[in-house]
Every structure is written in C-alpha cells, then in structure tokens.
Amino acid sequence: MTLAEFRKQIKAGIPDKLPMPAVRDESLNHPPKRKDILNAEEKKLAIRNALRYFEKKHHSILSKEFADELKTYGRIYMYRFRPDYKIFARPISHYPAKSKQAAAIMHMLSNNLDYAVAQHPHELITYGGNGAVFQNWAQYLLTMQYLSSMSDEQTLVLYSGHPLGLFPSHKDAPRAVITNGMMIPNYSKPDDLEKFNALGVTQYGQMTAGSFMYIGPQGIVHGTTLTILNAGRKFSNSASSGLPGQIFVSSGLGGMSGAQPKAAKITGAIGVIAEINPKAIHTRHSQGWVDEVYMDLNKLIARIEIARKKKEAVSLAYQGNVVDLWEKFAEANVKIELGSDQTSLHNPWAGGYYPAGFTYEESNRMMATEPERFKKEVQKTLVRHVKAINKLTSQGMYFFDYGNAFLLEASRAGAEVMKADGKFRYASYVQDILGPMCFDYGFGPFRWVCTSADPADLKKTDLLALGVLQKIYKTAPKEIKQQLADNILWIQEAQKNKLVVGSQARILYADSEGRVKIAEAFNKAIASGKISAQVVLGRDHHDVSGTDSPYRETSNIYDGSQFTADMAVQNFAGDSFRGATWVSLHNGGGVGWGEVINGGFGLVLDGSKDATRRLKSMLFWDVNNGIARRGWARNQEALFAIKREMKRSKQLQVTLPNLVDDSLLNGII
Numbered sequence: 001m002t003l004a005e006f007r008k009q010i011k012a013g014i015p016d017k018l019p020m021p022a023v024r025d026e027s028l029n030h031p032p033k034r035k036d037i038l039n040a041e042e043k044k045l046a047i048r049n050a051l052r053y054f055e056k057k058h059h060s061i062l063s064k065e066f067a068d069e070l071k072t073y074g075r076i077y078m079y080r081f082r083p084d085y086k087i088f089a090r091p092i093s094h095y096p097a098k099s100k101q102a103a104a105i106m107h108m109l110s111n112n113l114d115y116a117v118a119q120h121p122h123e124l125i126t127y128g129g130n131g132a133v134f135q136n137w138a139q140y141l142l143t144m145q146y147l148s149s150m151s152d153e154q155t156l157v158l159y160s161g162h163p164l165g166l167f168p169s170h171k172d173a174p175r176a177v178i179t180n181g182m183m184i185p186n187y188s189k190p191d192d193l194e195k196f197n198a199l200g201v202t203q204y205g206q207m208t209a210g211s212f213m214y215i216g217p218q219g220i221v222h223g224t225t226l227t228i229l230n231a232g233r234k235f236s237n238s239a240s241s242g243l244p245g246q247i248f249v250s251s252g253l254g255g256m257s258g259a260q261p262k263a264a265k266i267t268g269a270i271g272v273i274a275e276i277n278p279k280a281i282h283t284r285h286s287q288g289w290v291d292e293v294y295m296d297l298n299k300l301i302a303r304i305e306i307a308r309k310k311k312e313a314v315s316l317a318y319q320g321n322v323v324d325l326w327e328k329f330a331e332a333n334v335k336i337e338l339g340s341d342q343t344s345l346h347n348p349w350a351g352g353y354y355p356a357g358f359t360y361e362e363s364n365r366m367m368a369t370e371p372e373r374f375k376k377e378v379q380k381t382l383v384r385h386v387k388a389i390n391k392l393t394s395q396g397m398y399f400f401d402y403g404n405a406f407l408l409e410a411s412r413a414g415a416e417v418m419k420a421d422g423k424f425r426y427a428s429y430v431q432d433i434l435g436p437m438c439f440d441y442g443f444g445p446f447r448w449v450c451t452s453a454d455p456a457d458l459k460k461t462d463l464l465a466l467g468v469l470q471k472i473y474k475t476a477p478k479e480i481k482q483q484l485a486d487n488i489l490w491i492q493e494a495q496k497n498k499l500v501v502g503s504q505a506r507i508l509y510a511d512s513e514g515r516v517k518i519a520e521a522f523n524k525a526i527a528s529g530k531i532s533a534q535v536v537l538g539r540d541h542h543d544v545s546g547t548d549s550p551y552r553e554t555s556n557i558y559d560g561s562q563f564t565a566d567m568a569v570q571n572f573a574g575d576s577f578r579g580a581t582w583v584s585l586h587n588g589g590g591v592g593w594g595e596v597i598n599g600g601f602g603l604v605l606d607g608s609k610d611a612t613r614r615l616k617s618m619l620f621w622d623v624n625n626g627i628a629r630r631g632w633a634r635n636q637e638a639l640f641a642i643k644r645e646m647k648r649s650k651q652l653q654v655t656l657p658n659l660v661d662d663s664l665l666n667g668i669i
Helices: 003-012 040-051 056-073 100-112 137-149 190-198 218-235 259-266 278-286 297-310 322-332 360-369 371-394 406-412 429-437 455-475 478-493 512-528 566-578 609-632 636-648
Strands: 125-127 154-159 162-168 176-180 247-251 270-275 292-294 314-319 444-450 505-510 535-539 582-587 597-605
Touching (some): 003 137, 040 056, 100 444, 100 535, 100 597, 218 259, 218 429, 218 444, 218 478, 218 505, 247 259, 259 270, 259 314, 270 297, 270 322, 297 322, 322 371, 360 371, 371 406, 444 512, 455 478, 478 505, 512 535, 512 597, 535 609, 566 582, 566 597, 566 609, 597 609, 609 636
Parallel strands (some): 270 314
Antiparallel strands (some): 154 162, 444 505, 444 535
C-alpha cells in the first residue's frame, strides 16, 4: 500500500462499502472466549449497539455477523472492518492531519496495536489479557478519521473507546480527553465488566492501553529492574552493583510480565519465568528477552545450578504452569533468593491465570463452557501456589506481591496468605521497595517517544537525558543519590540492552526536577533541528501521583486514605488545564476492575516556547500532587521531598502534618 492510499483510508473512516469478511489469523495470539453473560434481550441490545456505527443498508448482513461473533467469542470485535494496512508507529509525517498534536496521538495509538507490541492485536487488546485500546474496529476507524480532520481548537472526547465526537475548545485545551471503565461504584464488580463490555458500552483500558501510552515491555523493564535490584539489596544483602548468582523466580511472559526476564538479566541475576502460553514464550524468545526455554523441570534445575556456580546473568523460561515450577523447587529444596508473580490475576476468571493439572487448551475450553468449575480450579491452584511459596520463604526466600492482585485473589481462595492480625503475610513491592525508595521521593516512570520513528533521534534523547541527570547528581542531597545513580546507569546502558519494541521510546525513572529539565533539553533540541520531529512525553499511570490503588501504588499509605481516589482524579483534572495534549482516567489497571482509579497524560513537545510553558507547569504538578498527598499521610521520605520542593519553588505551599507521639495514644482507646 502506498502512503497516499494509507492516508486516504485514514480520512475515509468507516467505509461506505462493506469490506470482505475477515478470517482470523490463528498464528496470532487471541483472547479466550469470554463468558456467556448476556440474556437473550441483552444480546439483541449488544447487536443493536454495534449496528449504530453503520448505515441501515448494511444492518441485514452485519446483524447476523455480529450475532455470530458474540456467540463465538463473547464479544463483537467487527473483524470485517480491520484495515488491510499494517498498523505500527509510523513517522509522524505519514499521518494525514491538520494538527501535529493529533498526528502524535495517531502515532501513539498505532503503536499500541502493532503486532510486535499488542498481546491480541486483532481484538485491539494491548496487554494484560483485556487491556483494550478500543472495543471494536469501527471505533478505531472513526477515531483515526476524527484525528485526521481536527484542528488545534477542537477536543476529541472518547468514552471507553467510543469517539463521542469533536467539540470546540481552544489551543490550551487537551486535544483528547479519554475515560475508560468509569462506572457507578455499585456496578464495578468483575461480572459488571463482563456484562457491560459485552454490551459494547464500556471497556477495560488497563493503564496505558486505553490511554495510548504503552511502549511495549520496555515500559515496565526499568521499574522491574529497580524492584529486583533493590529487593536484592534490601533483603539478601547484595552488593549495590548487581545480583550475581541470585535467582529470581516469577511467572508471566505476556505484555507487561514479559519484561521480567530482561530485567532480571540486567541486574545480573538468574531469571526463571514460567509461562503456560507457548505463543507468548515464542514471542519473548524470538525478541531475545528470554535466552533459553525448558519444558523439563529436571533439566531446568540442572541449568540453574550451572548458572549459579558461574554467576551467569541469564533468563530462563519454563513452558508450563508456574505452580508445577514452585512445587518442584519446594520439593527439591532449591535455594531461591527472590520470588514474585506477574500473571494477570486482576483478570483471574478470563485468562489471567490458569489452573494446574490442565493443558492450556483444556483450560480455555473450561473457561468458556464451565466457568464455575474453572473458577474453583483456579482457586485450588492458588492454594497450592501459596503453599509452595510459604515453604521456600521459610527457607529464606524473599517474596513480594507485584501488584497483580496475587495476594488478594489468593486470600479470597482461602490460601494461607494472611497473618494473625489479618494483614497479608507478604508485602506489595510498592510497600517495601518502590514506595519508600522511589515514589515518596518523586521518582517514577517518566517516558518519551520520538515521533520521527528514527533510532538516531532516540539516541540523541538518551544522551541529553544522561547529561541532565549527571548534572543534577553533582549537587543532589544524599537521600536521592542512589536513585539518580541507578538511573544514570540505566540510560547509559539503554542502547546496549536493546529495549525498543515498537515505537522509538524510552523510559527513565525521574523526579519533578529531572523530568522538567530533560523535557526542556528535548524541546530546545527540537527547536534547533537537532531532533528531527516532535517528542511525546508521558509516563506509566503506575507513578507517584497518577494512581490510587490500595494494593499497589498506594499500598504504603497508612493513614486510611489508600482506599480513596482523590489523588488520581485531581491529577487527571490538573494535568488537563496545565498543558497536557491528552489526558485519561481509568477504572481498573493492573490490580483489577473496581480495585483502582488511575490517570495518565501525553504531552507533545514541538520546540516552541508554548511547549516550554506547558511542560514546566504540567510536569511539576503531575509529580508534586502525589508527593504532597504522600507527605500528608506522614511518609517520611515524602515529607523530605515536599519540604525540599517548597524551598526550590516559592509559589508552592503545602499543608504539612503535625506528627503525634505514639506513646500519647497508648491506653486512650
């Protein structure tokens, strides 16, 4: 297809003439059939809802087709309307657009659907089993058409993937405002997601899938590297330079979890990751993120011991159920230093976790045809899973919950995962590691994307970011020296570690000062022509301020406010009027539907003075909103950070807590 033909298709939107029916490519990953949850009248409503995207002349054909999709897959994806051009992060100049900001959004959402990036690209699912960019292909086509025609004085409104339309606004307003899964609280249970998603009225946007800010598994590699590295430092007395000879065991090689083997290897450890889906293993092995694949547990253990003796940094995958792996380690008394789990337990009954004793294919059939039996088998497996982990932790292993709802679902299954005081036996990685060591100091997953799609531009941004951090490090207080040193090493090694999958993107944990100064350096380089095209700034929603999640991002908040969502909503609202190019607010993400509210943004740098004004205002708020809240919760690291920021920024005035002597309260109640 020529560039002119591609642009013509984008501008056309939903075609007037029906394309030929599509055949599913079974060589790709597809989600399991969703639960049959709608009654007969609701199924009619789902079809009626889908048909409203199309002229009445097509309804006779499409109604039968959509009914068949709903029966076969549990959802209406509109496969017929999947475009025949390849979707990936093309150079920004290739997109037909009146607004460069809109073209940047097209670049970003296209990356989320790249076959090399997306978990289930034909179903518009980027990662996590159900993290969707759109609900169906009509929404994709219509959104791209709107973006191609909009001006810098319009805003595109997206309701859970549905483009509500272009509305008049102004140049300082966001070009897109996105919400995903925002439910009335009493309708935010897991089955509500299944029902209302099947009806075509809501979707699970995960964190960065439905907000167009996913950058492939690199997006979590850095955070996972920091987590494993600091877990080793803190709990196994490792030298700060790395974890040679230590074993890290976990599971999951999908979109986000696929980062684990790469991260373990970067730390110098031996990474052992289980995955039941052979296609997911093949993807990570072919990308070089997994070094070796094993199906025989005895051979795997022998290989681990060789790697331990040699202190070899290597990533090993076990193709099978993670419970079999853990039980084998417990039975054979294999010494494991660090353990976690990153299966999609936020989605336990629809493909996020698989029961032991069944093949992958058997589990998928059971999931669709015997959902109650599937649920019971998953819960039985979770009990076994925890039992094996408990044995290994009693022998010295440090285990942490990776914020995927593992502890939550294990507790609901009746596993021995609770202490006598009713709290979880194991901490979330945010409680022990990222919260006090990074988030409370304002360090989180800042990221950027070079919309030129040119690796040379990405290399230039790496060098600019490195220079900024090295300069900050010279005068930084001792409290944040280690964080800066880790991130300087990360950006120095970024090219060598070959982290790019999809867009020319980079992630770097940075605080407010670092983010603003790095962004300013990029904007100047664009203005001078050193960087050839716009750069998009963003972050994972998993950050200092973006997410309220009591079992992950805010699990180290102990004043009771970890169950509130004011921070995430304030973050979304504040970013929107401080200069963000697009903003998003989601229910769900990582730990599950109804368990978290998270907000995100995208900010386009174009070399202008206006972009400098926006980045200074927005990035400052985006971080310090969270530090202020964490400080009010009496987190000591956050109190240090926000007091330091108030000295640096005279217009900042934050309410600080008066600390209470605990002895005063003893005996009062």
